[in-house]
Amino acid sequence: MTESLFEAEPLSLFDLPSAPDAPERPVLVEPDRAPAGSPVTDPEVTFLHTADWQLGMTRRFLTGEAQHTFAAARDAAVVRIGEVAAESGAEFVVVCGDVFDDPRVSTRIIRRTLDALADYPVPVYLLPGNHDPLDATSVYRSAAFVDACPDNVHVLDKPGVLRVRDGVSIVAAPWHSKHPTSDLVADQLAALPPSDDIRIVVGHGGMDSLSPNPDPSIVHSAGLDTATADQLVDYVALGDRHSVTSVGESGRVWYSGAPEVTAFDNVESEPGHVLEVALRRGSQASVDVRRHKVGQWSFHTLTQDMNDAADVERLRTTLDALADKPRTVVQLALIGTLTVSENVDLDRLLDEAADRFAAVKLWERKHDLTVVSDAADLDGLELQGYAAQAAEELQERASIESASDDVDDDAVAARSALSLLYRLAGSASR
Secondary structure, eight states: OOOOTTSSSSOOGGGSSSOTTOOOOOOOOOGGGSOTTOOOOOOEEEEEEEOOOOBTOOOTTOOHHHHHHHHHHHHHHHHHHHHHHHHHTOSOEEEOSOSBSOTTOOHHHHHHHHHHHHTOSSOEEEOOOSSSOSSTTOGGGSHHHHHHOOTTEEEOOSSEEEEEETTEEEEEOOOSSSSOSSOHHHHHHHTOOOOSSEEEEEEESOBTTTSOOOOTTOBOHHHHHHHHHTTSOSEEEEESOSSOEEOSSSSOEEEOOOSSOOSOTTTOSSOSEEEEEEEEOSTTOEEEEEEEEOOOOEEEEEEEEEOSHHHHHHHHHHHHHOSOGGGEEEEEEEEEEEEHHHHHHHHHHHHHHHHHSSEEEEOTTTOEEEEEOOGGGGTTTOOOHHHHHHHHHHHHHHTOOOSSSSOOHHHHHHHHHHHHHHHHHHHHTO
8 A cells, every 4th residue: 555645744746856666767967067078968758648548438339248348458458558668668658637437437447457557667647637637526536546556656636847857847737627717738838937858748638729619628739839849848748539649740749549449430530559759859859759559449430322232232241341340349320222121131231240249330310221112022022821911011001101201100110010021031931
């Protein structure tokens, strides 16, 4: 058990000269203290930038085993980030908000997460975001978190500058409520004096140049452009946007995206990564940002016209081609008109896909498929007697079109009955 970071007596992290478990590295000699004839070294640092883990998240379209597998993959992404830290030689990891999906996450999730972070070979700095702000109900103030927090895990609980080591500082902009009344990143930039340190801003929130809105907490991109151009800061690490996104032309302002997918690819274009960032300051100032894939799941959106049996087979081919089906969710927007028999074939295909994929769902807002009755629907059923007469009557009712734009309930019911009859007759003939 480690001492609580939230007690009044111990010094705050922002009063400490360096992170307690920072790895041993050569201390850079300042030029005015360097021995005569020794080379001057530009300060540099490599670290990992990640955000939006949202541990504890559930997806309503996942049930049973799929939901458990999805949660396990999110845990595995956290472990993988620690492995990337070791492989890349990173000095520390910054998590830019929304570590947890909700302040009410279970103690099981809290303790398992902290156990995973304890295995990281470097310090980890957690920034409270809009899903896990540092308010009265904060997960970071909970007994489970405080008691289980390992020595290498630090909550960026105060806004301002934290000296990670000589020559490297973090500028933290934590959320203390779900509804800040100002641009928290801009507030910190306005208070910064010039420095020779490499400075890394750690913030969270939407940006006006990407999704303009009147929210007072939105991050203003112009201020970031000015701060990086003037070398007031060297890199801006942001969370909130779940796709990897470089903002502006400097190459120094990034959203890392979520390490595991949270939404379909019509919304999130590139989730599932952690960023390795290498910074150099001085005469050879540079920034190098590299992506490492850590996510396992995919949420695909498929939009397709559906007007005949060939289109049903084309959809089958498309679904067959998708890899790693147990960790893939498919959202379908099918547009067009199918006959009853063609729609039955489609239903069979979707039933098969539901068994093969983690989930298959319709994109209700875009899905627009009409089912009509056609005399050819009855040709392959080989019905006789009363069954044939009943099928013909259903077909006639299903063909009725309403004189208005209203749906004809009788026709819809007849088409449903025909579909059931077609499925039953088809099963019996196999």
